[in-house]
Each structure stands twice: as C-alpha cells, then as structure tokens.
Amino acid sequence: MPNTPSPTNPIATSAKLADGREIWFFDEEPTLRSVHDERPLEPRAGGSQLRWDRLTATWTAVAGHRQTRTFKPPSDECPLCPSTDGRLTEIPAESYDVVSFENRFPSLSTASVMAATGEPFVSRPGYGRCEVVCFTSDHEQSFVDLPPERVRTVIAALAHRTEQLSAMPDIAYVFCFENRGEEIGVTLQHPHGQIYAMPVLPPRIESLVNAADAHREATGECLQCEVLADEVADGSRVVAENASFVAYVPYAGRWPYEIRVVPRRHVGSLPGLTSDEMGDLAALYQECLQRMDGLDDAGPVPYIAGWQQAPTGREDTWHLAAEIFTIRRAPGRLKYLAGIESGVAFWINDIPPETAAERLRAVRV
Structure with a gap:
C-alpha cells in the first residue's frame, strides 16, 4: 500500500535522467510522475580520485572535471528550476515540492574508475555519491522563508536519502549540508543543499x-x-x-x-x-x-x-x-x-x- 503523503511522510518517486543519473521526487500530495528527460546529455563524468597526504594523514579529493560546472547563471537559465516547453533543466517536471538528484559534476561518484596506486604516492578511486537537494521550485525563495510544512518535507527527504546512501557498499559517512550566499561561495542561487556519501570519514x-x-x-x-x-x-x-x-x-x-x-x-x-x-x-x-x-x-x-x-x-x-x-x-x-x-x-x-x-x-x- 502506498504511504499517506504528508510533510513528514512524503511520497518518494525515483526516476532516471538522460545520462543515467538518479532523481528522487518528494511530493506532499499524491502526484502522478511520468519522468522523461529529453536532453542530449554527454555520459556523466566520473574521473575523481582520492589522494593520501602522508604528512597530515588525511584524504584529498582531486576532481578536475568540476572546472566545467555551472557558474552563476542568470535566473532564466537556472538548471534547478522546473523544465518548461522552451527550456529543459535538471528537473524534468513542470513543478515539484522537493527533489534530490545525482550531481552532474560530482566530487565523488560510483562511476569513478581511476586505478588505485600504492606507496609512495597512495591514491584510490573517488568512489561515493554527490546529490543536489532542491528545497522548492520557487527560484526566489530561501530556506528560512519556506512554509513550515515544506521544511518538514526537506528534513524527511534528507532522512530518506541518508538511509539509502548509508546502505551503499563502502560508504563511511553521509553529510547533508546547505551553503547560502555568494560570500560563502554559492554559484547557484536557487534554494538548494547537497549530500555527500563518502568512502572515508572527513577530518x-x-x-x-x-x-x-x-x-x-x-x-x-x-x-x-x-x-x-x-x-x-x-x-x-x-x-x-x-x-x-x-x-x-x-x-x-x-x-x-x-x-x-x-x-x-x-x-x-x-x-x-x-x-x-x-x-x-x-x-x-x-x-x-x-x-x-x-x-x-x-x-x-x-x-x-x-x-x-x-x-x-x-x-x-x-x-x-x-x-x-x-x-x-x-x-x-x-x-x-x-x-x-x-x-x-x-x-x-x-x-x-x-x-x-x-x-x-x-x-x-
């Protein structure tokens, strides 16, 4: 039986984007989702690597492909807004409540195929998963201004993703976070957060x-x-x-x-x-x-x-x-x-x- 939707128990629907990345919709009301991403996307990037720093005994991720990620687009070119007939975005839907999807430019990915290396320069593939969590389809809103029921839906979505990502093989830690403001370094103004499923514990x-x-x-x-x-x-x-x-x-x-x-x-x-x-x-x-x-x-x-x-x-x-x-x-x-x-x-x-x-x-x- 499908669950009864509510802000603390939203209906979660999974689909695939054009390049094979997973996307999850979290709906507060029953919504018929038929997701078709029609963009001609290139195969997803996955060339990251973890390198071991012997001096500090910590790992550093090296992900050169992220240099090409989206950087401060104008609002009418935001990739996190819903898709329209004239413009297709990362969200193949006309509207949504909360959405989480695999980052197109991930620091860590299950598709990472770089070979591990041994002493003296130790490395391993940048295995893991990075997701983007969109808190609302409204580009002009901020988390602090969301209706209380939407805040609960966001937290329920983070709980859902944490549970699933923690169950992936070789995941040591799941970190959910939000950056707000250009002073922090935000390059997409649409209200959103991120989730990193990591193969190692961050320092x-x-x-x-x-x-x-x-x-x-x-x-x-x-x-x-x-x-x-x-x-x-x-x-x-x-x-x-x-x-x-x-x-x-x-x-x-x-x-x-x-x-x-x-x-x-x-x-x-x-x-x-x-x-x-x-x-x-x-x-x-x-x-x-x-x-x-x-x-x-x-x-x-x-x-x-x-x-x-x-x-x-x-x-x-x-x-x-x-x-x-x-x-x-x-x-x-x-x-x-x-x-x-x-x-x-x-x-x-x-x-x-x-x-x-x-x-x-x-x-x-």
Whole structure:
C-alpha cells in the first residue's frame, strides 16, 4: 500500500535522467510522475580520485572535471528550476515540492574508475555519491522563508536519502549540508543543499569520533548528551529550545555566530527521528535561521549549515547535531580566515559565544 503523503511522510518517486543519473521526487500530495528527460546529455563524468597526504594523514579529493560546472547563471537559465516547453533543466517536471538528484559534476561518484596506486604516492578511486537537494521550485525563495510544512518535507527527504546512501557498499559517512550566499561561495542561487556519501570519514568528523570514543571509554556515557545537559544547566549560551531539541552557541565556538541544534533524546541520525521530533526539529531549525537573519539590517546572512550524523555502523553510539554558522561578524564585515586559522587551524573568535547567544536570543521571530 502506498504511504499517506504528508510533510513528514512524503511520497518518494525515483526516476532516471538522460545520462543515467538518479532523481528522487518528494511530493506532499499524491502526484502522478511520468519522468522523461529529453536532453542530449554527454555520459556523466566520473574521473575523481582520492589522494593520501602522508604528512597530515588525511584524504584529498582531486576532481578536475568540476572546472566545467555551472557558474552563476542568470535566473532564466537556472538548471534547478522546473523544465518548461522552451527550456529543459535538471528537473524534468513542470513543478515539484522537493527533489534530490545525482550531481552532474560530482566530487565523488560510483562511476569513478581511476586505478588505485600504492606507496609512495597512495591514491584510490573517488568512489561515493554527490546529490543536489532542491528545497522548492520557487527560484526566489530561501530556506528560512519556506512554509513550515515544506521544511518538514526537506528534513524527511534528507532522512530518506541518508538511509539509502548509508546502505551503499563502502560508504563511511553521509553529510547533508546547505551553503547560502555568494560570500560563502554559492554559484547557484536557487534554494538548494547537497549530500555527500563518502568512502572515508572527513577530518572534522573523525576528530569528533575520537573525542566521543575517548569519553565513552572513560565514563561509559555519551559525550554529546553530557555537553547538552551542561549547556542547558548553564543556560547562558542557549538560544532557543522546544520539547525535542535545544539550540545553543558552543562554549568554544569558532565562528562569529554559530548555533548547534541537538536532540534531547540520544539518536544518531535523521532517519532515527520520530514524526514529532522531525516536526520539532523543523520548527527550531527554521527559527535559528530566522534569528541569524535578524541580527542586523544588512540583509540575509551568508551561512553554512550541516548535519553531523552517525558514521556508518555507529547509530547507537552517536548523537545527532545540526551546525549552523555565518561568516558575517558585523554589517558589511566578514570573518576571513587569517593565516593562523588557514595555516594551522588555530581559531580566534572575535565575538564571545555568550555575547553571540544573547544577541541571537534578542532577535524577535
């Protein structure tokens, strides 16, 4: 029996684009989907490679084919808008609610065929998957302005894709994220995010894993649960909360304004949330974005938002969190990474986290 559609339980329909890439439609209402991509596309690119840096013990992706990706097209040439009779886009449909599809210019791909190499210069194929998630068919909207039911649909879509991508062979981590604003480096203005299914743990996640494992080994408890309890008890950095989630500025936050959104219940990833928790997350997450935008009158803030989900196989020991931060430290002033930060990753924050939290709480939403 087909599921009853709703923002937290949308109907998911899969199809293929002209070059074989997969596309998923997430519809809030019953919609008859008959998808035909009529574009004469070249075979999809897949020439990326992972190279091992012996000095830092980390992987770097090399993907030369991405130099030809779409760069700041005018709105009437946006590849993420619905297709029309006169112009075919990446979305072969006249309208949609939420869509996720394989990136045409991926950093990682199941089609990567480069051979692995051994010592002294170690490499492996850039295996994985990169997807683009379109939050709405409306080119002029922003995530912060979406109707609440659409925010829930987006989160449900991310949960769906996380569950499926995590089940792919040799995937170690699935990272869902959104970039907003040209200052961040956004080259497509249509409201969208991305998902990377990766064959290795990215360095920051590996660092979080190591800290969590060390704490669990020493105490038998979840580090994130403990930090959340301490932040709630202290209260000075809590920005907002509801029945299921708490949003706070981290005690050692690196960015001028940085918010961490954490579930009260110990749950590893988006697919593990209940329907009520998903609704609470949608409400609090959107409120955090509204508070960011309300900090000053300089217009929408540029931000990066990412979901720190459980690495593959670690659902029981991981604690989900969303991280939102902006590089704007004041109207007309951005935080550029200085030499000490870019060079050796020693962070210096110009705004005390307690001050940031106070200013965020003061925003009327």
